[in-house]
Amino acid sequence: MKKVLSAITVLFVLTLTAGNLLAQTTGRISGKVIDQKTSETLIGATVNIEGTTKAVATDVDGHYVLAGIAPGKYTILVRYIGYQSKTISDIEVKQGANTALDITLGQAESKALNEVVIKSTYRQASVGALYAMQKNSVSISDGTSAEVIKKSPDRNTADVLKRVSGATVQDNKFVVVRGLSDRYNSALLDGASLPSTEPNRKAFSFDIVPSNLVESLNIVKTATPDQPGDFTGGLIQINTKDLPEQNVISFGIGTGYNTASTGKTFLSGQRNATDYFGFDNGKKQLPNGFVPYSSIVNGLSLQQNRNLLKSISQDYNIYKNTALPTQNYQFTLSRVKDYEKTGNRFGAIFGVTYRNSQSILNDVKRDAYGYNYNDDIYKFSTNLGAILNLGYSYGKNKITFKNVYNRIYDDQFLQRTGSNQATNSDVKYYAFDLLQKALFKSTLEGNHPLGEKGAKINWNLSYSNVLNDQPQQRKVSYSRNIGSNDPFEANVSTLGKDNATLYAKLNENQYSGAVNYSMPIKMFSHTGTLKTGLTSLYRDRNYNVRFLGAVVTDDPNLNDPDFIRPLKQRPISTLFRSDVLNADVYKLTEIDGSDDSYNAHSLTNAGYVMLDNKLTDKLRLVWGARVEQFDVRVTPVSKRPDGIVKQNYVDVLPSANLTYALTDKTNLRASYTRTLARPEFRELSISQYYDYELLALQQGDPNLKRSNIDNIDLRYEFYPSAGQIISVSGFYKRFKNAIETYNQDVNSTRTITYFNSDKANVFGAEFEIRKTLDFLYNTDFMKNTTAYANVAVIKSTSYNPKNAGINFKYEKRPLVGQAPYVINAGLQHAFLNNKLNFNALYNRVGRRLNVAAGALYEDIWEAPRNVFDAQLGLKVFKGKGELKVTAADILNNSATYYYDNNFNKKVDAGDGIQSSYKPGATYSLAFTYTL
Known part of the structure; x- marks a missing residue:
């Protein structure tokens, strides 16, 4: 019944939106605005395309979307109370595509400094945001993103986890972090705890989640109070793909x-x-x-x-x-x-x-x-x-x-x-x-x-x-x-x-x-x-x-x-x-x-x-x-x-x-x-x-x-x-x-x-x-x-x-x-x-x-x-x-x-x-x- 309801939901969404969205000829700019020192998202920051009246405010996740933009190069201005404003130039928008741009803002040291506008290019801003997110994580952790997963031969999250620092995999599905048994790990999928999938051990079978559906994967190695307390080796956080930035139809075949x-x-x-x-x-x-x-x-x-x-x-x-x-x-x-x-x-x-496979293990001793x-x-x-x-x-x-x-x-x-x-x-x-x-x-x-x-x-x-x-x-x-x-x-x-x-x-x-x-x-x-x-x-x-x-x-x-x-x-x-x-x-x-x-x-x-x-x-x-x-x-x-x-x-x-x-x-x-x-x-x-x-x-x-x-x-x-x-x-x-x-x-x-x-x-x-x-x-x-x-x-x-x-x-x-x-x-x-x-x-x-x-x-x-x-x-x-x-x-x-x-x-x-x-x-x- 659940599968039928899911299929009906998809058909309903497609019926309402397909005609309008497939005809899209403009592009968009989207990303997050974050604090340069902490990577905390900034709610209500204003992102404006210079020379136009097109502007949006970031949502509760610090996310913004500037949609319906004609192809070309643009400069945007980002403002937030108590932070130095920033202009970012050389942002190229292509037809029917999304230009991803995360932006960092630094706190103003004084009222006068708050009026100073920091200038940056698209490349400089992108690199700066990536730096901030890497460097400002709250705890010791290691992970990977959808882009890295795409470039690897990995079919499921168990395969992906083999590449993460300090992680190993047993039986092609059970994860060991820092050499500790898999029973000392916990797992979250989209922020909620995952139960053990095995009848005879405490373990989650990570081959159950295909890698192409994963947006990010992270192993937290040191606890913070906002995380479940029942892990010692690692807390494995899997996030599936969230709101899309653009319309995509993708299909694949392999042997x-x-x-x-x-x-x-x-x-x-x-x-x-x-x-x-x-x-x-x-x-x-x-x-x-x-x-x-x-x-x-x-x-x-x-x-x-x-x-x-x-x-x-x-x-x-x-x-x-x-x-x-x-x-x-x-x-x-x-x-x-x-x-x-x-x-x-x-x-x-x-x-x-x-996926279907037929495997043989001959002469197992x-x-x-x-x-x-x-x-x-x-x-x-x-x-x-x-x-x-x-x-x-x-x-x-x-x-x-x-x-x-x-x-x-x-x-x-x-x-x-x-x-x-x-x-x-x-x-x-x-x-x-x-x-x-x-x-x-x-x-x-x-x-x-x-x-x-x-x-x-x-x-x-x-x-x-x-x-x-x-x-x-x-x-x-x-x-x-x-x-x-x-x-x-x-x-x-x-x-x-x-x-x-x-x-x-x-x-x-x-x-x-x-x-x-x-x-x-x-x-x-x-x-x-x-x-x-x-x-x-x-x-x-x-x-x-x-x-x-x-x-x-x-x-x-x-x-x-x-x-x-x-x-x-x-x-x-x-x-x-x-x-x-x-x-x-x-x-x-x-x-x-x-x-x-x-x-x-x-x-x-x-x-x-x-x-x-x-x-x-x-x-x-x-x-x-x-x-x-x-x-x-x-x-x-x-x-x-x-x-x-x-x-x-x-x-x-x-x-x-x-x-x-x-x-x-x-x-x-x-x-x-x-x-x-x-x-x-x-x-x-x-x-x-x-x-x-x-x-x-x-x-x-x-x-x-x-x-x-x-x-x-x-x-x-x-x-x-x-x-x-x-x-x-x-x-x-x-x-x-x-x-x-x-x-x-x-x-x-x-x-x-x-x-x-x-x-x-x-x-x-x-x-x-x-x-x-x-x-x-x-x-x-x-x-x-x-x-x-x-x-x-x-x-x-x-x-x-x-x-x-x-x-x-x-x-x-x-x-x-x-x-x-x-x-x-x-x-x-x-x-x-x-x-x-x-x-x-x-x-x-x-x-x-x-x-x-x-x-x-x-x-x-x-x-x-x-x-x-x-x-x-x-x-x-x-x-x-x-x-x-x-x-x-x-x-x-x-x-x-x-x-x-x-x-x-x-x-x-x-x-x-x-x-x-x-x-x-x-x-x-x-x-x-x-x-």
Whole structure:
């Protein structure tokens, strides 16, 4: 229904505005007016085209639009009370195009100086504004913009985040900042919190947001009171495209070839046409009205049993096809309407993206602690995304309504062969696994000035829904004695989580609201800003799971080996065929899932006060405190007493960020912040999930406590030119009750679960440079060549708890998920007046602890791998079209997780392999055209 309403809204907007807007022959000038020292937006500044009566005032975001301007060159005059006026010349306006110009104004030191008019050119003004926004950020942060994203080979925000200083990505979707586990990050989309998208970990799957829909992406590394307090590594802020500056129709098409997959034999379960659109056709879902667990364990009639087995025992055939090239498509439509008489403005952005890939991981090694397996994994993936953003500015006010929907459809087939020493058996194992993930998020936001003295209020209301649906994960195992030539026999005698059919569905709704108020104040003989606000976030999750399967009935006549053996030796395609079901050989069995299903909700209320003070012309202090009250409830469906969680507590989180401007181009920053990390629903739940790839159960701990973290940061930053930076940072973090994962391995099947370490310390240093190479040789070639690199070096020590009823091999070790170093580097060059662009990117992450050792198994480590990407972009059709040729992961290094049994910090013959595979290099071609 939501998609239908969104489509109707788009059609309505287009019908009202298309005829008028497509005929536009004039141009426009637009941008923001900001304070030169703080980058605070200036509300009500007047922007006037000299020699004309055309003038506008900036809105609550400091934004202005001069529309309906005939093509030519112009000079504008900008005025604001208490600031020096500025004229900017050589502004070129082209037909049907927008000229972007952000402007900085300096405060007047006296009434006489207020009358002085500063003169500047278009280029000088643009460079000055970029400088100010880079240099005047409140906290230590790193990020990227839509322009940089456009020049990279990145398809989604997970790919983009690999390029940000200090950030790394696990499993191509989970982000690690400053070497800390992804669970220590938080994410905001369009200013509102994003929920965890994963059923079995606290993490947001960043591959869910396509990169072409992103306006800006920023990682905040030091907290301020106006931000959520539950992050330690980084707060990842994603802003989708806002009000458009001009009318645009853009479409793109692309295809890709993967060396490990494309053109190779592709095995899968049954494929339906709807799979290509990201939706199962419904046949894999558990039928409506399916009998409850109690009816199954109490006994079914033969007819009931037969009918129920037929309703869930779908096609077990293994189909052979050829893996097709990756295909992707995108379409974006932007429309804007300026009401010249009132100065009001309405705009809309609608975009859709589609991607389909068929990937193969051949010969995935799993060789450790008694098992020696080779897996072949085939994944059919469809990604469908849509965005609809509407905005209206009137007077100095602005209201936006932003909507994002994304759906990921992953249909995986795994085929395993090998041996298991623990059971003295050769093994064949099959898993048909469909996972459907969806995110819908809607945010309504308003910005309004209050009075004439620069006070303003911001408010937002947001709703999001996360769906994580595994409608039919089917697992079937065959075995025989090791080394024998006997036929393999299926395990249809008993039912366990490793060979059951899983039906699981996670549905979470999230509601949030916030109001923020800011006003200029006079303190320490300088103008500052007082900001205060309230936020509330309510989350409600339901997770339901059932483990069903067919086992041979206990009828004595069917226990005859001569009868049963041929049945067990049937190939998987006929193991559950209708002739067997009609013979009533199997009975439907279910594992009790009442401990594994749960309901959970939480409520977070927060308030803060923050002061942004200019202590002197060069010294700036942003300080204050945030108070957060948190109430969480997790209840298993079984109502098992030791699985019920009730926690309620209040935290006071002070912070102070000090910036000293050594020169106009350099800053020295220092900060202290207190943050926290709360256990996620899944981490608190006793729910057990069997991961057939990890060969382990995953389970939470209801006794987990929140982590409290003290953070200290220092940073020196130098901006040699606009868009360029050289910075050196140091940081220290002290954890109390850090939340980590370990191997609980005292049972026959190991369990990966969570615990609180006693304490942990993290020390780190970061170095970043982005610089054109004209300092080597002052030539046009070097001016158009930019080199960039960011390197992080990190040392952590975590102390395992004592006398906590948990057995650990070691007293201390690195923090789980922490990497000792991170390297990102690249080179960009623009040829032929920016018509041809080349971009090369390199990434390497040091080995990091994936799961801490328990009593028996060693630690699991992720080995380093080198990733090298390159892209060539050519603008064609007078710049309206662009052709991109991309080579991604050219080196194709192995991705390896291993037990370092001989402690030599590298993968060799003495180690156990949890998993190791080569993903293949990908070569792609894409074309986009903008009208």
